[in-house]
Amino acid sequence: MKNSFINLEDINLTKQDKRIFTNFSLSIPFGEKINIFGKNGAGKTSLLKIISGITSPSSGKVLIDINMTINHDIFYIGHKYGLKNELSVSDNLRCILKFNQKAEAINHILEELNYYDMQDKLHNKVKYLSHGQKKIISLVQLPLLRNKIWLLDEPFTGLDQNIVDKLINKIDKHTSCGGTVIITSHNEKKQFTNIEL
Amino acid sequence: MIRVFLSIIFKDMKVLAHSGTKIFMPIIYLLLILVFFSISISNTTVGGYERILPQIIWLACLLVSLLNMETLFKEDYEDGTLEGIVINSHVLEISVLAKVLSYWIFTIIPLIIIGFFVNYLLTSNFSASLVLLMSLLLGSLTIALIGSIAASLTLSIKGNNLLLSTIVLPMDIPVLIFGTSSVYNAVSGVSYNSELLFLLLLLILFLIVSPFATALGLRSSLD
Numbered sequence: 001m002k003n004s005f006i007n008l009e010d011i012n013l014t015k016q017d018k019r020i021f022t023n024f025s026l027s028i029p030f031g032e033k034i035n036i037f038g039k040n041g042a043g044k045t046s047l048l049k050i051i052s053g054i055t056s057p058s059s060g061k062v063l064i065d066i067n068m069t070i071n072h073d074i075f076y077i078g079h080k081y082g083l084k085n086e087l088s089v090s091d092n093l094r095c096i097l098k099f100n101q102k103a104e105a106i107n108h109i110l111e112e113l114n115y116y117d118m119q120d121k122l123h124n125k126v127k128y129l130s131h132g133q134k135k136i137i138s139l140v141q142l143p144l145l146r147n148k149i150w151l152l153d154e155p156f157t158g159l160d161q162n163i164v165d166k167l168i169n170k171i172d173k174h175t176s177c178g179g180t181v182i183i184t185s186h187n188e189k190k191q192f193t194n195i196e197l
Numbered sequence: 198m199i200r201v202f203l204s205i206i207f208k209d210m211k212v213l214a215h216s217g218t219k220i221f222m223p224i225i226y227l228l229l230i231l232v233f234f235s236i237s238i239s240n241t242t243v244g245g246y247e248r249i250l251p252q253i254i255w256l257a258c259l260l261v262s263l264l265n266m267e268t269l270f271k272e273d274y275e276d277g278t279l280e281g282i283v284i285n286s287h288v289l290e291i292s293v294l295a296k297v298l299s300y301w302i303f304t305i306i307p308l309i310i311i312g313f314f315v316n317y318l319l320t321s322n323f324s325a326s327l328v329l330l331m332s333l334l335l336g337s338l339t340i341a342l343i344g345s346i347a348a349s350l351t352l353s354i355k356g357n358n359l360l361l362s363t364i365v366l367p368m369d370i371p372v373l374i375f376g377t378s379s380v381y382n383a384v385s386g387v388s389y390n391s392e393l394l395f396l397l398l399l400l401i402l403f404l405i406v407s408p409f410a411t412a413l414g415l416r417s418s419l420d
Binding site: 052053054055056074075076078079080081082083084085086087091095096098099100101103125 | 200201204205208211212215216275276277278280281282283284285416420
């Protein structure tokens with residue numbers, strides 16, 4: 001427990017009279033890749049939202065035991081991608097980087113888009129991109145923002161195998177540098193430490 | 198902190214610049230309300246139109262700004278931007294204040310400027326128009342701050358616009374009383390300082406209270 005990065009202690013969560021977690025505890029160490037899997041409605045998204053701080057559990061504690069604030073070192077990608085349809089890919093990423101005080105990473109936007117073969121979409125408005133392309137744009141933010149903890153809600157859904165492989169490479173690189181990645185999915189993943197809900 | 202604050206305002210400005218109707222529709226709506234008011238009271242207030250026009254403008258600005266209040270957090274909520282703001286804000290209250298200020302600057306201030314010019318062109322009373330401008334500047338920001346609390350609380354409810362107006366309108370009554378009194382006094386040629394001071398007092402009060410209440414409302418809506 002002492003060397004853990006994220007500790008969930010006795011988490012209880014009730015939503016609309018339905019018990020989602022009862023005394024749920026979880027300990028995630030440094031540099032770990034975690035896949036939280038389970039059937040629909042098991043509470044996978046709720047768990048990510050509790051760790052991110054968006055949702056407060058009914059009772060229990062979420063501890064991040066490192067000298068950092070939970071605010072600044074967590075990046076969460078849910079089912080919505082946080083992109084403005086009216087703005088171009090470039091403007092969206094620039095605005096997000098400025099909001100997160102990572103303006104120096106603006107110079108690497110093209111490089112990261114290039115990694116996913118999306119460099120030609122730099123000046124396209126987000127509303128003209130497909131669902132999968134929007135998801136890739138949201139994933140491009142991960143290495144640019146360089147947060148310690150990545151919380152990715154079903155990151156592989158809707159992506160082709162080539163992109164999935166590239167994303168797994170990014171995740172491996174991040175965890176090898178001490179970062180922690182928690183994803184959710186509907187089944188076990190061989191590259192990840194699997195936790196069933 | 199200031200960079201985060203400015204980045205939110207800058208992003209909202211860019212989004213608005215790429216969807217021009219969001220700025221111009223409230224202005225057109227305001228002008229239509231003023232025309233409809235003028236037509237409906239043209240027979241009943243012979244000679245008194247100039248005296249009540251500033252008050253009509255005040256009320257019209259209040260109603261039009263309320264109509265748009267729903268959009269304050271709605272789009273950010275629907276596209277997931279709000280989750281990012283809540284997770285990554287060091288101080289969520291500062292981000293909330295930036296959102297309200299950007300709404301006020303880009304949606305309400307154009308209405309106030311139009312209201313000022315309409316009043317000056319139709320009444321030729323510059324000093325009363327200036328008081329109208331000042332009272333609207335103070336009052337509208339207070340209304341936006343009050344509205345942000347209700348907007349955050351009704352965020353997760355679909356079709357919340359009517360509910361939002363129902364919550365906000367009674368809370369706007371003190372602002373409306375002091376706002377319209379100040380312009381009426383200015384038209385009548387008596388002192389309007391105390392009304393403007395009350396508006397300033399209300400503004401300071403809600404500048405302190407509203408960001409905290411709105412931040413709590415946003416967290417509970419995302420919960």
